Amino acid sequence: MNEADSRRVGSELEKLGYHYAPSAAQADVIVINTCVVRQSAEDKAYGFTASLKPLKQGNPRRTIALMGCLVGVKGNARLKKSLPHVDVFMPPGDPGPLIDHLLEQEQLKLNAFALARRHALQDGNLVLPAHLQHNMISAHVPVVYGCNHVCSYCIIPARRGVERSRPVGDIAREVRSLVAQGVKEVTLLGQIVDRYGYDAPDGPRMPDLLRTLNDIDGLERIRFLTSHPNYMDERLLQTVADLPKVCEHIEVPIQAGHNEILAAMKRQYTVDDYRRLIDRIRHYLPQTGIATDIIVGFPGETEAHFQGTLDVLAELKLDVCHSAMYSPRPGTVSAKIMPDDVSPEEKKRRLHAVNALQETVAAEISRRYEGKSVQILVEEKHKGKWKGRTRTNKLVFFEDEQDYKGKLVDIHIEWAGPWSMRGRPVGKRPKPVPEFILSSA
Numbered sequence: 001m002n003e004a005d006s007r008r009v010g011s012e013l014e015k016l017g018y019h020y021a022p023s024a025a026q027a028d029v030i031v032i033n034t035c036v037v038r039q040s041a042e043d044k045a046y047g048f049t050a051s052l053k054p055l056k057q058g059n060p061r062r063t064i065a066l067m068g069c070l071v072g073v074k075g076n077a078r079l080k081k082s083l084p085h086v087d088v089f090m091p092p093g094d095p096g097p098l099i100d101h102l103l104e105q106e107q108l109k110l111n112a113f114a115l116a117r118r119h120a121l122q123d124g125n126l127v128l129p130a131h132l133q134h135n136m137i138s139a140h141v142p143v144v145y146g147c148n149h150v151c152s153y154c155i156i157p158a159r160r161g162v163e164r165s166r167p168v169g170d171i172a173r174e175v176r177s178l179v180a181q182g183v184k185e186v187t188l189l190g191q192i193v194d195r196y197g198y199d200a201p202d203g204p205r206m207p208d209l210l211r212t213l214n215d216i217d218g219l220e221r222i223r224f225l226t227s228h229p230n231y232m233d234e235r236l237l238q239t240v241a242d243l244p245k246v247c248e249h250i251e252v253p254i255q256a257g258h259n260e261i262l263a264a265m266k267r268q269y270t271v272d273d274y275r276r277l278i279d280r281i282r283h284y285l286p287q288t289g290i291a292t293d294i295i296v297g298f299p300g301e302t303e304a305h306f307q308g309t310l311d312v313l314a315e316l317k318l319d320v321c322h323s324a325m326y327s328p329r330p331g332t333v334s335a336k337i338m339p340d341d342v343s344p345e346e347k348k349r350r351l352h353a354v355n356a357l358q359e360t361v362a363a364e365i366s367r368r369y370e371g372k373s374v375q376i377l378v379e380e381k382h383k384g385k386w387k388g389r390t391r392t393n394k395l396v397f398f399e400d401e402q403d404y405k406g407k408l409v410d411i412h413i414e415w416a417g418p419w420s421m422r423g424r425p426v427g428k429r430p431k432p433v434p435e436f437i438l439s440s441a
């Protein structure tokens with residue numbers, strides 16, 4: 001979400017005639033986009049922003065703008081006081097305050113042309129920053145902002161505000177303009193993306209949005225995240241199965257593997273509900289990559305509760321598990337009324353246990369790909385190797401002299417580890433083995 005928000009700020013600034021600077025020290029405008037989902041993220045965001053003070057003192061004409069969840073939709077007076085060198089505070093995803101500030105400051109320099117272009121941008125006609133044009137294969141596109149749920153640990157609803165879905169027309173326009181600039185794959189984003197459209201009665205829902213985007217010429221792949229177990233319904237699964245561009249890739253967090261913890265988290269489903277959901281997903285999409293999120297060390301999580309988490313991961317064998325240690329967030333229900341009673345050492349131990357288990361599960365799933373051919377979309381060349389992803393979101397590397405950027409290629413998988421795979425384009429011979437090895441064999 002922040003990546004997409006940052007890109008939007010970048011493109012708006014380019015409309016005003018700014019361009020990317022190689023470093024903060026050389027920039028006239030510095031924008032810091034922030035995340036506060038865990039305390040460590042908040043500390044990093046705050047620390048980095050504070051560290052920019054000398055740059056502002058060195059050149060008071062420089063504009064420093066702070067954006068995202070550290071600021072939040074409601075603004076934050078204490079934050080403003082403690083960071084006096086910051087000129088502009090922007091809520092998540094809204095470059096408006098910065099643009100207004102710059103327009104005011106530089107009124108004389110800016111002409112009507114720049115303003116007209118800024119206007120054109122607002123109707124979803126997103127122009128990528130110059131360095132990304134025809135260089136960006138996969139783009140994130142927010143489709144629903146904010147969140148109305150109150151998971152007891154989560155600070156996002158307070159900082160990103162109530163759920164607001166973007167109109168289908170705006171999203172389609174943005175995706176078409178991204179495709180015209182070289183993008184081949186979009187990932188639609190929402191805190192609960194399957195709730196797209198729920199904020200407007202009788203409006204289009206996620207399946208309708210997917211159908212509209214599936215018809216866009218030149219777009220090759222569509223993904224969406226994050227799903228919530230209670231909204232991943234059969235109509236949506238059937239739509240994913242039906243539409244050729246929508247990838248077999250579902251991100252649906254369980255968070256914990258014990259009903260008492262799920263209830264305390266206010267997740268509104270049980271472990272059994274989640275089990276049935278995974279069955280349903282696999283029924284509609286037999287070959288699908290499924291990712292989940294886990295929080296370890298939630299208040300009151302006993303060894304037995306935690307064992308439930310390990311058991312369900314071992315049982316369901318999901319492709320990816322994003323894991324995190326519980327971090328109390330000021331203002332959330334869990335931080336207010338539940339003592340953070342699992343020690344840091346114990347949280348770390350549980351985190352390692354989850355990660356070690358997931359590594360064996362992922363290695364087992366990957367091995368099934370060995371000797372098979374998969375279609376990947378090539379994103380970039382990285383350290384001499386082409387890098388792409390399967391429809392199920394597996395990372396694949398291969399070496400070849402040809403230019404594959406932005407192409408769909410069938411790859412014969414030669415080696416598969418837990419986190420990535422290697423192979424060669426189908427139809428290409430394996431690299432010849434050096435003769436001295438052949439003769440010694």
Ligand code: SAH
Nearest residue numbers: 153154191226253293294295324325326327
């Ligand atoms: N709205 C999405 C994503 C939320 S943030 C969802 O509900 O899935 C991404 C992940 O961060 C969450 O899934 C959760 O696992 C983790 N997270 C959120 N709040 C947290 C907290 N206070 N401590 C630790 N992890 C947290």
